Amino acid sequence: MIRVQQQDFSVEHERLLLLRPGDSGACVTFVGHVRRFSDNPQATFLLQHYPGMTEKVLQKIEQQAQSRWKLDNTCIIHRVGELKVGEQIVFVGVSSPHRAEAFAACEFMIDILKTEAPFWKKEGDQWVEARDSDNKAAEKWMR
Amino acid sequence: MIRVQQQDFSVEHERLLLLRPGDSGACVTFVGHVRRFSDNPQATFLLQHYPGMTEKVLQKIEQQAQSRWKLDNTCIIHRVGELKVGEQIVFVGVSSPHRAEAFAACEFMIDILKTEAPFWKKEGDQWVEARDSDNKAAEKWMR
Amino acid sequence: MAGNTISLLYFAKLADDLGVTNEQYSISEKLSLGELKLQLSQRGEQWQDLKAAHIKCALNQTLCDDNTLVKFGDEVAFFPPVTGG
Amino acid sequence: MAGNTISLLYFAKLADDLGVTNEQYSISEKLSLGELKLQLSQRGEQWQDLKAAHIKCALNQTLCDDNTLVKFGDEVAFFPPVTGG
Numbered sequence: 001m002i003r004v005q006q007q008d009f010s011v012e013h014e015r016l017l018l019l020r021p022g023d024s025g026a027c028v029t030f031v032g033h034v035r036r037f038s039d040n041p042q043a044t045f046l047l048q049h050y051p052g053m054t055e056k057v058l059q060k061i062e063q064q065a066q067s068r069w070k071l072d073n074t075c076i077i078h079r080v081g082e083l084k085v086g087e088q089i090v091f092v093g094v095s096s097p098h099r100a101e102a103f104a105a106c107e108f109m110i111d112i113l114k115t116e117a118p119f120w121k122k123e124g125d126q127w128v129e130a131r132d133s134d135n136k137a138a139e140k141w142m143r
Numbered sequence: 144m145i146r147v148q149q150q151d152f153s154v155e156h157e158r159l160l161l162l163r164p165g166d167s168g169a170c171v172t173f174v175g176h177v178r179r180f181s182d183n184p185q186a187t188f189l190l191q192h193y194p195g196m197t198e199k200v201l202q203k204i205e206q207q208a209q210s211r212w213k214l215d216n217t218c219i220i221h222r223v224g225e226l227k228v229g230e231q232i233v234f235v236g237v238s239s240p241h242r243a244e245a246f247a248a249c250e251f252m253i254d255i256l257k258t259e260a261p262f263w264k265k266e267g268d269q270w271v272e273a274r275d276s277d278n279k280a281a282e283k284w285m286r
Numbered sequence: 287m288a289g290n291t292i293s294l295l296y297f298a299k300l301a302d303d304l305g306v307t308n309e310q311y312s313i314s315e316k317l318s319l320g321e322l323k324l325q326l327s328q329r330g331e332q333w334q335d336l337k338a339a340h341i342k343c344a345l346n347q348t349l350c351d352d353n354t355l356v357k358f359g360d361e362v363a364f365f366p367p368v369t370g371g
Numbered sequence: 372m373a374g375n376t377i378s379l380l381y382f383a384k385l386a387d388d389l390g391v392t393n394e395q396y397s398i399s400e401k402l403s404l405g406e407l408k409l410q411l412s413q414r415g416e417q418w419q420d421l422k423a424a425h426i427k428c429a430l431n432q433t434l435c436d437d438n439t440l441v442k443f444g445d446e447v448a449f450f451p452p453v454t455g456g
Binding site: 259270 | 380382383384387425429432433434448450451452453454455456
């Protein structure tokens with residue numbers, strides 16, 4: 001399940017939806033938060049995206065994870081619009097029979113999202129520059 | 144923070160305690176659940192432990208993770224006693240500035256817990272046998 | 287007129303620099319994405335950015351390269367490297 | 372008596388097989404864990420298990436090997452490979 005939305009989300013609600021009681025032995029979640037980027041507490045943080053393409057890319061990422069590992073359920077939620085420091089930006093959750101698959105799939109999904117999903121962050125007046133460490137993180141899944 | 148307890152825990156409560164708003168850009172959690180092990184829905188699942196040693200080992204695992212990666216906070220909670228299918232057994236949570244550290248530390252802590260913390264599972268009449276895949280998972284952190 | 291136009295979209299810093307987020311653009315016939323970039327880059331100095339290696343292109347919401355053919359009704363997006371998550 | 376005893380603990384399947392979870396055990400002087408195992412294994416067939424390679428020992432709640440010395444007042448635990456998490 002993927003969602004792109006302005007409003008906040010409940011991590012616990014989404015996490016519980018992932019579980020198949022009796023089957024899911026493992027549930028791994030990742031939540032990304034807005035970090036402090038300025039001394040000005042009023043500084044705004046903006047997430048722009050490419051509507052339509054975003055959803056396509058997130059769906060593809062989910063399908064790739066599900067075909068690569070034995071998983072019960074997966075979920076990606078990404079917020080857009082104005083956010084404040086500390087707020088939740090993104091949720092990636094995976095349930096699976098065993099933990100190794102859940103960890104791998106969860107990290108895979110956020111790593112690929114970071115380099116392929118058309119979102120762009122603006123901190124105050126500054127568009128955030130892409131980080132080489134994100135490209136390296138994504139590349140490790142291609143080996 | 145580590146805890147060994149009979150009662151259930153709130154994942155969301157524990158997760159929120161991990162976050163340092165503005166600093167923590169990433170929060171990764173693992174929750175382990177009781178899988179179905181019998182056709183008998185009344186079958187009991189028991190977790191025995193070695194009181195005292197358990198806490199020592201969990202604290203050492205936390206310290207090792209904190210010295211190995213740059214983390215904001217860590218938490219390990221493990222339940223003991225009788226549990227039902229689907230119930231939460233264990234929580235491992237990590238917050239950190241960046242996600243790679245949070246993923247690595249979270250997986251490290253549960254992998255080492257699985258091979259070093261003195262807990263033993265009994266499914267119905269059967270004590271669960273140690274899995275070689277758990278030893279392999281722990282060994283990958285020694286390389 | 288709609289019959290021989292394509293939609294152009296620009297995002298993030300690129301949109302700010304060019305001062306436009308979307309437009310309808312007339313083409314006389316099928317052309318490659320590389321040719322389209324060449325045409326647009328002749329609009330002025332800022333538009334040279336479109337040819338920069340780090341600027342990505344999507345045709346109908348799928349990443350593509352300069353050899354891809356663009357035809358009437360297509361949606362072409364230009365954007366800098368993504369930074370979500 | 373407490374002055375020359377040690378505490379022995381047994382867990383999980385090992386405790387079930389031996390029919391005991393804990394006991395006070397008298398020793399005449401310091402001995403190695405290997406020597407302690409040898410003494411206990413003479414109690415009967417089931418007790419041979421203590422010498423099995425997969426059975427782990429903890430001295431005062433820290434894993435240790437057969438060379439470790441055990442002294443009055445120590446807590447020695449025997450258990451099978453752990454299976455928590």
